[in-house]
Amino acid sequence: MPAKLSVNLNAIAMLRNRRDLPWPSVTGLGRIALAAGAGGLTVHPRPDQRHIRFTDVPEIRALIDDEFPDREFNIEGYPTQDFLDLVQRAEPEQVTLVPDDPEQPTSDHGWDFVANADILRAIVARLKKNGARVSLFCDPDASEVQIAAAKSTGADRVEFYTGPYGACHDDSAKAAKELEKLEKTALLAHRAGLGVNAGHDLTVANLPGLARAIPHLLEVSIGHGLTADALEHGMAGSVRRFIAACQG
Numbered sequence: 001m002p003a004k005l006s007v008n009l010n011a012i013a014m015l016r017n018r019r020d021l022p023w024p025s026v027t028g029l030g031r032i033a034l035a036a037g038a039g040g041l042t043v044h045p046r047p048d049q050r051h052i053r054f055t056d057v058p059e060i061r062a063l064i065d066d067e068f069p070d071r072e073f074n075i076e077g078y079p080t081q082d083f084l085d086l087v088q089r090a091e092p093e094q095v096t097l098v099p100d101d102p103e104q105p106t107s108d109h110g111w112d113f114v115a116n117a118d119i120l121r122a123i124v125a126r127l128k129k130n131g132a133r134v135s136l137f138c139d140p141d142a143s144e145v146q147i148a149a150a151k152s153t154g155a156d157r158v159e160f161y162t163g164p165y166g167a168c169h170d171d172s173a174k175a176a177k178e179l180e181k182l183e184k185t186a187l188l189a190h191r192a193g194l195g196v197n198a199g200h201d202l203t204v205a206n207l208p209g210l211a212r213a214i215p216h217l218l219e220v221s222i223g224h225g226l227t228a229d230a231l232e233h234g235m236a237g238s239v240r241r242f243i244a245a246c247q248g
């Protein structure tokens, strides 16, 4: 079974937030992604709401429930009280817990599962009681001890942080080394009984290598690269539409 694609809408929300106008529509682009076959939608609301607004979340929930009930909503974030309240209301199929500081420009590391096992155990139990599958953001080179601690929290899956792999877009030898790490750690997680997701800076170019290295990969969540690809491949058609509109 190929990995499911969950389309991350953060970058669309960031474009929308440049103006006090309702486009590009986060829910509208989410609808297009689901209609095109995406397995689900991902958002990572940050405390400053720099891209996804907390008000986007119920709209995306309604889109999935009303039009695509067989797809999944994945909400990612650091488990503050506000975040936990949001996911309790939205009842996503999956919650991905990420150890991000509010000031961080983007996610750049996984959890220290050993140091945070007790805190995570309580939060995972609460989220699972609410009906969510729980995934934990994980370093691509996490040790066997770290993976065992992740498993001990009761989480269902880990999501590998693929930023370092994505950063090797112009160096295939380095990319191969990053893939080796991901492959080894994914095997540890798989053997420990954890499902494996992955995300961050994945692209059409680097995804096939990842899929080959991790045959049991369950889900990839992709936003930045997919949005860039959509702009590139949609730009010519949009320019033609605007040229036609210039004719009155």
Ligand SMILES: CC(=O)[C@@H](O)[C@H](O)COP(=O)(O)O
Pocket (backbone or CB within 6 Å): 010, 011, 044, 046, 076, 098, 105, 106, 107, 137, 199, 200, 223
């Ligand atoms: C956990 C992860 O890798 C993504 O959710 C990423 O952090 C997206 O967040 P930004 O869109 O804010 O960069």
Ligand SMILES: NCC(=O)COP(=O)(O)O
Pocket (backbone or CB within 6 Å): 008, 042, 076, 159, 198, 199, 200, 201, 202, 221, 222, 223, 224, 225, 226
């Ligand atoms: N979990 C990773 C994610 O949702 C998307 O990250 P990116 O493709 O925007 O880097």
